[in-house]
Amino acid sequence: MSGLLGYTCCFMPPELHMWVLMFQAATYLGTYIRKCDVCGVRDARVMQRHTGRALCEKCFKENIVSRFSAEVSKYRMFGSGDRILLALSGGKDSYVLLDVVKEVHDVSKIGIVTIIEGIEGYNRFEDIDWIVATAREYGIDLYVTSFKEYTGYSLDELVKLGKLKGFDISPCTYCGVLRRRIINYYARSQGYDKVLTAHNLDDEVQTYIMNILRGDSGRLIQNHPLSRTLSRYFVKRVKPLRKIYEWETSVYAYMRGFRFQELECPYIRYQPTLRAEIRDYLYEVEQERPGSLLRVIEAIDIYIERELLSRPLGFEELPTCSACGAPTAQGRKICVLCEVLDKLGISSRVPF
Ligand code: SF4
Numbered sequence: 412m413s414g415l416l417g418y419t420c421c422f423m424p425p426e427l428h429m430w431v432l433m434f435q436a437a438t439y440l441g442t443y444i445r446k447c448d449v450c451g452v453r454d455a456r457v458m459q460r461h462t463g464r465a466l467c468e469k470c471f472k473e474n475i476v477s478r479f480s481a482e483v484s485k486y487r488m489f490g491s492g493d494r495i496l497l498a499l500s501g502g503k504d505s506y507v508l509l510d511v512v513k514e515v516h517d518v519s520k521i522g523i524v525t526i527i528e529g530i531e532g533y534n535r536f537e538d539i540d541w542i543v544a545t546a547r548e549y550g551i552d553l554y555v556t557s558f559k560e561y562t563g564y565s566l567d568e569l570v571k572l573g574k575l576k577g578f579d580i581s582p583c584t585y586c587g588v589l590r591r592r593i594i595n596y597y598a599r600s601q602g603y604d605k606v607l608t609a610h611n612l613d614d615e616v617q618t619y620i621m622n623i624l625r626g627d628s629g630r631l632i633q634n635h636p637l638s639r640t641l642s643r644y645f646v647k648r649v650k651p652l653r654k655i656y657e658w659e660t661s662v663y664a665y666m667r668g669f670r671f672q673e674l675e676c677p678y679i680r681y682q683p684t685l686r687a688e689i690r691d692y693l694y695e696v697e698q699e700r701p702g703s704l705l706r707v708i709e710a711i712d713i714y715i716e717r718e719l720l721s722r723p724l725g726f727e728e729l730p731t732c733s734a735c736g737a738p739t740a741q742g743r744k745i746c747v748l749c750e751v752l753d754k755l756g757i758s759s760r761v762p763f
């Protein structure tokens with residue numbers, strides 16, 4: 412699965428990882444009998460190991476919002492006049508993204524798109540209740556859609572069909588390409604300037620390292636916030652939570668009392684094992700040397716800014732698919748999505 416995907420649900424941690432996050436959250440919340448290192452007034456509730464500070468609930472939330480805003484302004488991710496579309500999955504990170512964005516941006520310029528993949532027991536309509544309620548409360552435009560609406564099939568049905576036809580296509584392939592396509596379609600057709608996704612620091616460092624280990628410099632650059640979009644048909648995607656630790660989004664979500672999608676996707680075993688290995692290794696490093704993930708992302712960001720961003724791409728923009736007209740990779744005549752749907756005998760063409 413690609414780190415370019417629009418949602419964070421694909422990075423939902425496996426059971427053990429979720430347990431570790433919960434343990435961290437439970438340990439940090441409520442066990443500190445000392446005053447907050449920032450305000451000095453309220454009781455500390457969170458130990459932020461990478462800064463060495465113990466924070467009260469209010470100062471912790473303010474810290475998250477200010478780091479979010481610093482990243483947005485450092486990379487000019489979006490401006491006050493921009494119409495921004497939040498791609499939300501219903502997981503904790505997407506709840507945190509919405510909660511912070513509605514505080515810092517004009518709500519009349521925010522939209523939300525959320526896609527139900529159609530995976531039994533996972534990411535159902537009832538899991539996005541808070542997103543729906545928040546959108547109503549703040550008058551935010553909300554687009555709820557599904558894979559079925561665009562292809563005639565849920566993800567489970569696509570997987571079954573693929574097996575019946577004898578194709579070895581990972582569920583994450585259908586899921587990733589369809590989500591990217593549908594999110595971009597809403598952004599373009601509804602006139603949004605930017606798409607915001609809820610990837611956190613852990614996701615981003617894993618993706619950077621995966622791309623380095625694979626020697627994929629093209630994707631390495633594409634993960635940098637200043638990378639250019641490769642086609643005029645793509646709406647720029649930005650990740651304002653990219654310097655917030657995953658444990659911090661967990662703590663924030665619990666403090667806010669969000670009821671979010673906690674189950675992991677049953678297809679998670681189809682993800683590349685490389686990502687899981689990198690994630691486990693990085694946890695160990697972070698445990699031993701708090702702040703390591705932040706130092707890694709900053710070092711790679713700087714390297715890309717100095718050495719890679721100014722290099723010419725070697726092409727003006729991506730070619731377009733001869734079947735659906737969407738941008739496709741260099742050297743391809745037909746896009747991956749049309750290729751996969753054709754293999755399954757599905758004639759629908761998904762707009763972009
Ligand atoms: Fe993530 Fe794969 Fe599940 Fe889609 S099918 S939500 S990409 S694990």
Ligand code: ZN
Nearest residue numbers: 447450467470
């Ligand atoms: Zn405080």
Ligand code: ZN
Nearest residue numbers: 732735746749
């Ligand atoms: Zn196509």
